[in-house]
Structure formats: C-alpha cells, structure tokens
Amino acid sequence: MSHINWGLPFFIDPTTGESVPPGTQDAFAFATYGNYGGGNGYSGGAFNSTPVTQPGGAPYTYAQLLAIGTDAQKPVDQLDFLFYLHDVGSQTPGYTQAQANADVALLKSLIVFNTSDPEASLYAGAAELGMIGSLGLHHHLSDISPAVLIAGLTDAAHDIQYGLGHLSPAELGLALGSIFHGTATTGLFVFDFAITTKSVGQEFIELVAMNVLNKALDFGEADDTPLHTGFPFPGTTHYELTYNVFTHDLDLITA
Numbered sequence: 001m002s003h004i005n006w007g008l009p010f011f012i013d014p015t016t017g018e019s020v021p022p023g024t025q026d027a028f029a030f031a032t033y034g035n036y037g038g039g040n041g042y043s044g045g046a047f048n049s050t051p052v053t054q055p056g057g058a059p060y061t062y063a064q065l066l067a068i069g070t071d072a073q074k075p076v077d078q079l080d081f082l083f084y085l086h087d088v089g090s091q092t093p094g095y096t097q098a099q100a101n102a103d104v105a106l107l108k109s110l111i112v113f114n115t116s117d118p119e120a121s122l123y124a125g126a127a128e129l130g131m132i133g134s135l136g137l138h139h140h141l142s143d144i145s146p147a148v149l150i151a152g153l154t155d156a157a158h159d160i161q162y163g164l165g166h167l168s169p170a171e172l173g174l175a176l177g178s179i180f181h182g183t184a185t186t187g188l189f190v191f192d193f194a195i196t197t198k199s200v201g202q203e204f205i206e207l208v209a210m211n212v213l214n215k216a217l218d219f220g221e222a223d224d225t226p227l228h229t230g231f232p233f234p235g236t237t238h239y240e241l242t243y244n245v246f247t248h249d250l251d252l253i254t255a
Helices: 062-068 078-088 097-112 118-137 146-166 169-179 200-218
Strands: 004-012 028-033 188-196 236-244 249-254
Touching (some): 004 118, 004 169, 028 118, 028 169, 078 118, 097 146, 118 146, 118 169, 118 200, 146 169, 146 249
Antiparallel strands (some): 188 236, 236 249
16 A cells, blocks of 8 residues: 655755745655655644644554544554654754754664565655754764664665665656656666765765765675765765666766
8 A cells, every 4th residue: 555645745955954835946845654754744644733642742652543543643554653753753943952852763763664565665765864864964963873874874775775676667657756857868767966064074974974875775786886975175065866767776976
C-alpha cells in the first residue's frame, strides 16, 4: 500500500532547510508521508496542524494512538509513528535546542529502523539526510557524534538505493518526477543541491560527510574515488545526486 503522498507535497527552502509556503522562490517540493511525515506543520494528515498528545504534552505510544486517534491521527505504520514523535518534539517556534533534540532523536531512530517496504525505505533515507542537513544548516551538527553522522549518511544511502531499486515502475516514475529531474542522457535523473560553508572547520565537516555518503554509494564500483568538496576553502559547492534507471545506480558527484 502506498503511504507516500505524492500529490500532497510540502516545500523546502534549500538555503535554510526550513519549510516555506507554496510558491516561495527557489523552494522545492517534497511529498508527505502517511499522516505525520513532512514539513509546513504537517501533522494528523493536515498542514498547519499540531499532533494530538496526552494532557501533559507527552506523546502517546503507538498502541495508544491507534486506539484513541481518528483515522487522520493514527500513524499508517511504524515509520509514520517516528514522524509523530518528531512532531511532538517540534512544537516550539524557531529552531531551538528542543528542535535540535527532536531532529537528533528522529535521526537515531531512523538509523535503527529497518523495513523491506521500498516506499518506507526511500522516505526514511531521505528523512535521514533531511535531519543531518537541518542540524548542519542550524549549526547543531556537534549535537551528534561522528559515529552517528557516519551511520546516518551510510544508512540513508543504502535506504534510498534500496527504495529506488524496488519501487514499482509507476511508483518509480512518481519518485523520479517529484524528487529528481531528467537530463539529456536517457534514463539518467538528477537531484541538485549545494552546501555553503563559512569556515575551514565547516569545510572539514562537509569533506567528511560528503565522502562518507559517496563511499556508501560507490563501494566496490569502478568510480569509487574520493569526492572533491572544495576543502580547505570555505564557499559554496554544488552537488548532483544521480540515478540511472537502467543500472539502478545512485551516484554523488560535484557539479
């Protein structure tokens, strides 16, 4: 059963990582998942909404939420419940320490989350990259250890690769049309993004993070070579995440 809501996207400002209103310049759309996965205050199956909680504000357990929730409040699966927990921890305005804590908790939960469902795998991997990106953009990467960063990037690469490689043709078409864009090369699709750094320290984190991700994608392949990130010079580096529908190969390159 399809739990990615391809026709119900939210919008992300790539320079801040924040959810923004539809129509915001340079923002890109990303599908929501179930009743709780997504930005723009998407919770309980609706935008600009807050999750149902216990009277003191604590989250319900998975079983409790299934028992007392309406159809829109019930998580569609275990992954959706992880997004519910993140929603409960994300209700303070602005990017506070509480928000960083919620992002870290979701990232750690996604690392140990396992599924054979291609949609859930694809979305979990994308969410892992989203949490790492959010922590980085808000200068909270130090809230996670290098081991968690490496585990998150590696797991995200495997989850996304598995998801794209096992979706039905119809679902793959929706995923490529929503997340990637076509190129002049038949069967090759690209997702563009950029990382901006302002110090050598930030450049070093980018160097490590992008090469961990690249290694996870290219392990054992002929193109398994280090990625040039601009280190040690701060600035903006553009990247492309490419997917070949014929070989099912997901690659990361500098643009």
